Amino acid sequence: MTDNSKSNLMHIGVLVVLFALFFILPVYHAGNMSRIMVLAVYAMGFNLLFGYTGLLSLGHAMFFAAGMYGFGLTTNLGGLPVPLAFGFGVICAGVLALVVGFLALRTIGVAFMIVTLMFAQTAYLVVLYFGTYTRGDEGFVIQQAQRSIAGIDLTSETGRYFTALLIFGICFLLIARLVQTPFGKTLVAIRENEERTRMLGYDSHRHKLKILVISGLFSGVAGATYALLFGYVGATFATVQYSIFPLVWVLLGGAGTTIGPLIGVFFMFYLINISSGFTDAYMLVVGVVLVLLTLFAPHGLAGLLRKKVLTWLP
Amino acid sequence: MAAVNILETRGLSKSFGGVHANSDVDFELARGKVTALIGPNGAGKSTFVGMVSGRIEATRGQVLFEGADISHLPAHKRIQLGLAYTFQITSIFAGLSVEENVALAARRLLAGQPEALVKRVTSVLARVGLSDRAVQIAGDLSYGHQRILEIAMGLAQEPKIFILDEPTQGLAESEVDDFITLVRALAGETTILLIEHNMRVVMETADMIAVLDQGRMLAEGTPDDIRANADVQAAYLGTSTDA
Amino acid sequence: MDFGPHLMLASLEGAVISAILVLTAMGLSIVFGVMRVVNVAHGEFYMLGAVLTWFITSIVGGHPAIGFVAAIVVAPLLVGCLAAGADRLILKRVNYDPDRTIVATIGMLYIIQQTTLMTFGPEARPVEAPFNTRLSLPWFEWGENGFAMIWPWGLSTTSYKLFVIAAAAMVLVALWLVLTRTKVGLLMRATQQDSETAQAFGVPVGKVYSWVFGLGAGLAALGAVLVVPIQQAHYLMGHDPLLLAFIVVIIGGLGSLPGTVIAAILIGMSDGIISVFFSPTLAKIIATFLVAMVLVFRPQGLLGKIAR
Numbered sequence: 001m002t003d004n005s006k007s008n009l010m011h012i013g014v015l016v017v018l019f020a021l022f023f024i025l026p027v028y029h030a031g032n033m034s035r036i037m038v039l040a041v042y043a044m045g046f047n048l049l050f051g052y053t054g055l056l057s058l059g060h061a062m063f064f065a066a067g068m069y070g071f072g073l074t075t076n077l078g079g080l081p082v083p084l085a086f087g088f089g090v091i092c093a094g095v096l097a098l099v100v101g102f103l104a105l106r107t108i109g110v111a112f113m114i115v116t117l118m119f120a121q122t123a124y125l126v127v128l129y130f131g132t133y134t135r136g137d138e139g140f141v142i143q144q145a146q147r148s149i150a151g152i153d154l155t156s157e158t159g160r161y162f163t164a165l166l167i168f169g170i171c172f173l174l175i176a177r178l179v180q181t182p183f184g185k186t187l188v189a190i191r192e193n194e195e196r197t198r199m200l201g202y203d204s205h206r207h208k209l210k211i212l213v214i215s216g217l218f219s220g221v222a223g224a225t226y227a228l229l230f231g232y233v234g235a236t237f238a239t240v241q242y243s244i245f246p247l248v249w250v251l252l253g254g255a256g257t258t259i260g261p262l263i264g265v266f267f268m269f270y271l272i273n274i275s276s277g278f279t280d281a282y283m284l285v286v287g288v289v290l291v292l293l294t295l296f297a298p299h300g301l302a303g304l305l306r307k308k309v310l311t312w313l314p
Numbered sequence: 315m316a317a318v319n320i321l322e323t324r325g326l327s328k329s330f331g332g333v334h335a336n337s338d339v340d341f342e343l344a345r346g347k348v349t350a351l352i353g354p355n356g357a358g359k360s361t362f363v364g365m366v367s368g369r370i371e372a373t374r375g376q377v378l379f380e381g382a383d384i385s386h387l388p389a390h391k392r393i394q395l396g397l398a399y400t401f402q403i404t405s406i407f408a409g410l411s412v413e414e415n416v417a418l419a420a421r422r423l424l425a426g427q428p429e430a431l432v433k434r435v436t437s438v439l440a441r442v443g444l445s446d447r448a449v450q451i452a453g454d455l456s457y458g459h460q461r462i463l464e465i466a467m468g469l470a471q472e473p474k475i476f477i478l479d480e481p482t483q484g485l486a487e488s489e490v491d492d493f494i495t496l497v498r499a500l501a502g503e504t505t506i507l508l509i510e511h512n513m514r515v516v517m518e519t520a521d522m523i524a525v526l527d528q529g530r531m532l533a534e535g536t537p538d539d540i541r542a543n544a545d546v547q548a549a550y551l552g553t554s555t556d557a
Numbered sequence: 558m559d560f561g562p563h564l565m566l567a568s569l570e571g572a573v574i575s576a577i578l579v580l581t582a583m584g585l586s587i588v589f590g591v592m593r594v595v596n597v598a599h600g601e602f603y604m605l606g607a608v609l610t611w612f613i614t615s616i617v618g619g620h621p622a623i624g625f626v627a628a629i630v631v632a633p634l635l636v637g638c639l640a641a642g643a644d645r646l647i648l649k650r651v652n653y654d655p656d657r658t659i660v661a662t663i664g665m666l667y668i669i670q671q672t673t674l675m676t677f678g679p680e681a682r683p684v685e686a687p688f689n690t691r692l693s694l695p696w697f698e699w700g701e702n703g704f705a706m707i708w709p710w711g712l713s714t715t716s717y718k719l720f721v722i723a724a725a726a727m728v729l730v731a732l733w734l735v736l737t738r739t740k741v742g743l744l745m746r747a748t749q750q751d752s753e754t755a756q757a758f759g760v761p762v763g764k765v766y767s768w769v770f771g772l773g774a775g776l777a778a779l780g781a782v783l784v785v786p787i788q789q790a791h792y793l794m795g796h797d798p799l800l801l802a803f804i805v806v807i808i809g810g811l812g813s814l815p816g817t818v819i820a821a822i823l824i825g826m827s828d829g830i831i832s833v834f835f836s837p838t839l840a841k842i843i844a845t846f847l848v849a850m851v852l853v854f855r856p857q858g859l860l861g862k863i864a865r
Contacts (some may be wrong), residue, residue, distance in 0.1 A: 103852065106854070111596050113595070114595070118845050119849050121800065128838055174536070182421050185414070185418065188410070191407065192409050199401070200393060201393030202390055203388075251660065280674060281671035281674040282671075283667045284668060284672060286664075288667075290667070291661055294661040295661070
């Protein structure tokens with residue numbers, strides 16, 4: 001079997017397992033899995049930029065929040081039908097990513113991180129400033145009646161799980177395909193050695209801008225889906241913490257792998273879930289995991305797997 | 315009929331904060347020939363090819379490629395026109411496999427044709443003698459092999475002009491011999507601009523030689539002309555030519 | 558109150574903010590300048606300084622001044638040692654790689670912050686100022702009787718606030734003397750110029766890095782010790798100073814110490830004045846956005862040199 005077909009099989013296999021899990025898992029854990037899949041979409045979007053292209057953004061929460069608020073505000077206040085509002089949310093994230101990319105990509109390295117952080121902080125403050133509409137930290141709830149597509153109730157556990165799976169599946173396969181294209185391979189080349197990539201005749205700046213927009217779009221999809229499925233929109237999702245989360249997930253799962261983000265979100269979700277049963281200081285786990293990862297496993301869990309057994313892992 | 319010169323520079327100059335690295339360099343690169351650019355250390359050779367390839371922005375002057383002014387094109391656009399550049403300090407994708415390194419170089423031209431891409435990569439690797447190391451991680455190669463991979467990445471682009479910045483630096487004597495054979499075989503296929511310190515390589519490969527000294531073009535001509543040129547001898551006086 | 562006295566009051570508040578900020582930002586700037594790494598956990602060292610001050614003053618007891626003096630010596634020292642230890646244990650082992658250092662310091666941020674939450678708790682705790690005399694301030698005005706000195710109601714400050722400003726200035730002078738006149742400063746500057754050459758000339762670069770990281774954290778902690786009698790100690794208090802210090806360091810030019818001082822005064826004063834007259838959120842939005850734009854279009858900062 002070629003590496004390529006192995007990898008196809010793995011991606012399909014992951015989706016089959018996720019499908020089957022719904023019928024096996026108790027309701028509570030199935031609910032968790034829906035959340036994990038949506039957050040994994042966010043992590044996958046972040047991974048395209050960080051894991052594949054080597055650009056560390058510390059402000060991705062603004063794209064997630066753009067999707068979330070773009071969707072939430074237009075359904076709640078604008079009364080837009082769900083599909084339109086959803087599309088609007090995603091476009092908001094894409095446009096924001098384009099503008100941020102246009103400015104932030106003029107910088108490199110540490111400056112890029114700080115600039116993205118600052119832009120995200122600005123976005124967060126803007127959400128607070130327009131508290132009349134966004135209800136600030138408190139956030140707002142999207143009514144149950146507004147959360148259905150074509151008669152399918154998205155507030156039921158089943159509707160939620162399979163919508164999450166559908167969206168996750170589409171994004172998962174799209175990204176698996178994307179990173180195998182010449183475009184995807186060029187991104188890896190930029191991560192490895194940008195100057196050399198440029199001197200092979202690739203327009204590295206254009207590639208970076210494109211992938212930032214794509215990454216922003218995926219993050220926006222995740223944000224809009226989150227609001228749609230869980231019915232809540234709040235400024236918490238625009239905080240620095242939500243920019244740090246995808247970094248933790250991706251590092252834990254394995255940066256630059258297609259499966260890494262899902263693994264990372266899964267383990268982190270349950271780590272936090274379990275530890276918050278003992279203490280309010282559950283973010284301590286995040287800190288410890290980050291430090292341990294940088295010290296001992298910079299390539300994450302999937303990176304370890306790839307090194308030891310599954311060398312073909314995409 | 316195509317012009318004799320594939321590339322020309324007119325009055326190309328670069329100064330770094332008052333230091334003139336290149337002053338008014340007029341240069342012509344003959345199509346299909348191997349031209350060596352020589353000169354003492356600090357003569358401005360790397361700055362010159364940097365300006366030609368677009369890595370370094372010229373302070374003044376023009377670069378003409380096949381008659382068209384490319385002075386204001388960014389580096390990647392110039393490469394797309396058919397310039398290939400190998401770095402003086404080895405610059406490969408250390409984390410990727412040898413074949414992926416070459417594939418990246420070739421893929422810009424062969425993006426839609428996977429079979430042609432595989433064929434190109436295989437033939438280039440065979441040509442430089444790296445076939446049996448195709449799946450190795452490039453960073454694990456020996457220094458000599460990394461230099462050769464760098465050249466393979468240039469070849470894979472099938473460039474119209476191939477700029478080699480000190481390709482034999484740090485190579486063993488036997489590897490230098492292989493390199494000379496390779497360059498000779500390439501002569502006629504493509505135009506080569508070779509920056510070289512090793513005079514044996516220059517004398518055995520170059521059709522034309524250009525000498526740069528203190529940022530100025532000192533002399534241009536055939537190897538015999540250059541050997542006989544008094545100015546060149548003066549410029550090299552005290553510096554070793556047989557290194 | 559009239560506009561004039563009001564502005565004076567705002568400027569005084571701004572000066573206090575500047576004084577604290579200059580110390581915090583200086584710490585960040587020195588770390589970046591010498592080690593070329595961004596310490597995201599810097600705000601948490603500040604927070605630790607504040608929390609330790611509360612802890613020390615509450616166990617020392619007696620006159621508040623005794624505890625405060627103990628805190629001003631012990632807290633920065635403890636925080637500095639902790640930071641130097643973290644440098645040894647973590648940063649050294651990732652070779653100060655810029656990306657991995659950022660990730661590691663984000664990790665440290667959460668570890669310090671959440672450990673404090675577990676031990677110190679979520680409450681905000683006040684610390685009593687060692688002295689706190691209310692000082693009324695005069696205002697000069699052309700009135701009906703010509704030039705007159707009046708004492709507008711509400712125009713006052715406290716002796717402690719003036720002390721904070723003076724203390725910060727003293728620390729700065731001391732720091733400047735250390736950097737320019739001592740062997741330690743020489744080692745630091747040599748490392749900053751070119752760590753590899755410095756190493757080749759026998760500078761113990763590894764040790765210098767630990768010292769610098771400790772010093773940076775200690776300065777943040779010192780700023781916090783000075784601030785707790787005005788602002789209460791809380792486990793989340795490190796967030797705003799971190800952002801402000803970032804802003805200052807960027808505006809001042811990454812790694813440029815004089816730039817940092819000037820920017821700290823500028824930002825502190827405008828923060829004080831703007832938040833008196835405008836909506837604080839809007840002010841923050843504009844400030845954050847402008848700083849990002851400065852970094853985009855003038856990455857060397859307003860006063861910095863082109864980065865090497």
